[in-house]
Amino acid sequence: MMRIAYYPGCSLETSAKEYGDSTRWVARMLGVELQEIPDWSCCGATSAHSSDHLLSLALPSRNLALAEKEGLDVLTPCAACYNRFRAAEYQVRRDQTLRQEIREILGIDYQAGNHTISVLELLVDRVGLESIAARVTRPLAGMKVACYYGCFLVRPVSITGFDDPENPMSMDRLMKTLGADPVAWYLKAECCGAGLTTTRPEVGLRMAGEILKNALESGADCIVTACPLCHMNLDMRQGQVQRRLPMERSLPVYYITELVAAALGAEPEEVGVQRHFVEAVRYLKELPGEADAAETDRGGSGQA
């Protein structure tokens, strides 16, 4: 049994509840014990690093230090939290003066000895695609999916570094393992508009629209993401985007763990897929199947 500290972050208990539920479901099925960090606090997200450098390092460090006491690495499913945790541990680890300062601010003897991983790293690197493949009971046959990495999982390379920042492929390989058919598209690591959809809707919704448009043009029937912020912009705000940029059809947007759970036998409702804004249960229950998948295979994911 693999044990890891679990940091749900603020979204996985509210706006991204289905991401939290499906992460726990998948971890249980794959024999990964998630130990929630006791009394965890917010990572500060973009607001902290835009306002105060030290604060942006101290907030994630508090949680990293709590997990370090237990001798555990940390799983942060939210890509935004993941990015802030990695930035903090990276800077604190390599700068002794800063490390001392953070220790004083926290009042904890934090060494920056433990590491943060994303769900993608947990699944691809730690659990491994072979062992996931062995547990697939309901392959996602015929699912034309656009694997959307966004920014936080792949950039800056110095702090993330587990996949290519221009053409990441780890999620594509995972989706193939689940039996799905990832499409080739070029905005897979482009920004979704992040908080701009709230503060500057005309800018943010244009950016989210670009992502949806490119996925649709590339023949995808759905998008898969590992980030609550991307999900919010592409799923919850898809209606707002469509008012500016009419789309031929809506695109369901899944969390990576919802699709792993579905392929491992979960009913979509069991992991919260019915909570989405764009209807997503039906497509998952009525996948085209093997025949159609084989037929469209010539297009395939030519990037691999």
Place this chain on the structure above:
Amino acid sequence: METVLKTPGRSTRELILRLEQESGTRISLCYQCGKCTAGCPAALDMDYGPRQVIRLLQLGLAEEALRAGSIWICATCNTCSSRCPRGVDIAALMDALRRQALARGIVTDRQVATFNQVFLNQVRRFGRLFDAGLLMEYNLRTGQLLKDVEMGLPMLKRGKVRLLPDRIKDRKQLEEIFAQVRNRRGEP
């Protein structure tokens, strides 16, 4: 009018040095190829593109850079930094510019700065983010009372929003972290 080339004054040089230190990057490395602006997903809506912001700093026009609306549109996606052939960390520089603009009280985009302030106040008070409270306070303070209200009920129906904040136990420690950071601010 005649153009006269001059060396930037002392306060400008100090500001630029500070920006370079905070972002761990060198402004002089940039040779103005424009790859950052070409790949920036938000450049279309910026007054000065990322390349131009760097150029302003190279020319010693730091005040102008602090007033650029683009520093508040930058979403820190890091595409510019990861593509720069000269290794300039443009995203980190944008971050440092935002913090300096905030510290000097020259904020040209109240929306983003207010959002950040309300967000961090919640973290300080509760230890965790309270979405509903964040949006309500943000709307109140920016005078857009009805912004995103159409999302409220659907979010509630989907069990995606709390009506009361979720407070951590050790809120004292959070207060202490914020106080410590405040005390150290401004120190080199």
